[in-house]
Amino acid sequence: MIDESAIAEPLLKAFLGNDDMTREKAMQIPALAGAINEIAETVANVPIKLYKRGKKRVEEVKGDWRVHLLNEDTGDTLDANMMKQALVKDYLLDGSGNIYVDWMDNEIRSLRYVQSNHVSYAQNADVIFKEYVVLVQGKRYFPEQFIRVLRSTRDGMKGIGIVEENSKILSVSYNSLKYEEGLVKTGGNKKGFVKSAKNLTQEAIDKLKAAWRKLYSNNTENVIILNNGLEFQEASNTSVEMQLNENKQTNAKEIRTILGVPDNIGTEQGDKVFIKYCVNAFLSAFMVALNKSMLLEAEKEDYFFAADTYELTKGDADKRFGAYKEAIETGWMQVDEVREKENMEPLGLEFIKLGLQDVLYDPKTKVVYTPNTNQSNKIGGEKEGQELKLEQMETEKKSSLTDMSTLQTETADQSQTEKEDISLKE
Known part of the structure; x- marks a missing residue:
């Protein structure tokens, strides 16, 4: 049975909600738009690969059509890069990103991105055994037909984006932007009021208003003449006006905090935090969704999709390989164990280096071999x-x-x- 209240809930929020913050308004805030675009572009450039778990190692599956769909041509009007950027933006702003998987028998023909504002849901009334269907333009689909990435979800059906979850700070930032726009439109002229020693006729008041309107319209008319008995009294600046720039910086920092974007991005430490908390957080959820919707049931035990983040962590390669080198030289790891961690084929080297590079130990036969002297000694x-x-x-x-x-x-x-x-x- 379909719960009709689930369908009516978004409509009630739209009519009764006091917050008029929208996605379009939110993306006009420079700090938010810049951070979201940075995350989306970074994620879109990360290649996705398909792997198979073997008995001894994990092997990359070459030539699979699904990898081509995820990295090159989706079969839709959007290419793979555009699709992933749109998915990230929907995920962050609206709380859910949706891609329709066009299955034909046991093959996927295309991946079709669907805008989040065209997707709705209808769920049953059971709070334990939850079920729902996806509604797109009046048609019903099963959730398994979509790659769905949800943010801050509580029911696995719909997510909560930052436009809804953090509407207050976004509204403050947006209204500050609008206030600044008003100052620019008035040419930066001071606010105030006109005092008159005697009552003015309606005609004089209308002419005075028209002259003042021209003054604040930021055009060539930047002079106004006050007749005898009229005096302009400047209004004092409010706290908002005096701290406008400081407030903008504070709001921008809070918006970056919401998204997990560090202030020191561009530095080594800042880039690490950005990749860990912004990029990898989304990629982890995305890979789970891919494994759920793009693998056959018979494949789910041995196959899995994974993001190749080598390009993102290239700056840490020296430290990573330095740690591997130390582990090999001290005997904590073997060469093939390192290669396995890097998803590389083993070389069949079953020796452990013991301090000196010319001394080899075979843990199976317990024989120490010194190539320089051509001598072997058995430990035990x-x-x-x-x-x-x-x-x-x-x-x-x-x-x-x-x-x-x-x-x-x-x-x-x-x-x-x-x-x-x-x-x-x-």
Whole structure:
């Protein structure tokens, strides 16, 4: 059964709500628009890859059509970059981003972005076993047919964007912008009032108003003449006027705080915070939605989508590889373990470096090998070490005897050949 109150709720908010902040007004605030565009453009440039979990390692799946849809051509009027930017903006501003997955049998033909203002929902009345359908232009769809990314959701059906969640601070910032616009339109002229020693006729009042209107219209008419008995009294500045610039800076900082954008973005530390709390936070939710809606049921156990954030963390590559180097040299990690963390194919090197670069230890056979001296020693006690040494000595002795036997045979053959040559000469 469909709960009709769920459909009526947005209409009630629209008619009864006291806050008239809209998405269009919010995006006129420079601090908000700049921060959201920065997040959207960064996310859109992150490539998405498909991986498969193997028994020993994770392998990248090459040539899958779904990867092409997510990174290049979506089959829609928007390309992949545009689609992801629009998705991020809907997610942050409206609380939900929606992409229709155009399945044909077991293949996806296209990905169709749907604007959030065209999407509504109808849910059942059960607060425990919640179910709902997605409504687009009067048609019903199942939630599984969409890639849906929700912000601050409590029911898994609809999210809450910053336009609704933080409407007060956005309204203050927007009204400050409008107030500043009013000052610019008046040419920066001071506010005040005109005092008259005697009563003015309606005609004189109308002429005075018209002259004052021209003065504040920021055009060439910047002089007004007051007749005898008229005096202009300047109004004192309000606290808002005196602290306008300070308020703008404070509001901009609070808006960045809402989005998680640091003040020191552009620095190494600021970029780390931006990537961690702004970019990766959305990408994590986006990958979960992709795995839910773009994988077949038989694939969900072994396959998964993941964002390739290498380009974003390229600045930290030196530190990351430095940590790997130290772990390898101290024996905490093996080369193949490092390669596995980087989603690279192992080389089959099962040695651990022990301090010196020319000493190798095989943990399976417990043998320490020194290439410079061509010696191997077995770890596990003096007896095992002596046995290994005796085996080496025995091997060397056999090799020496073999070499001597070969040499004697060659000498005897040479002597016999010389005797035969002498006999022939005689």
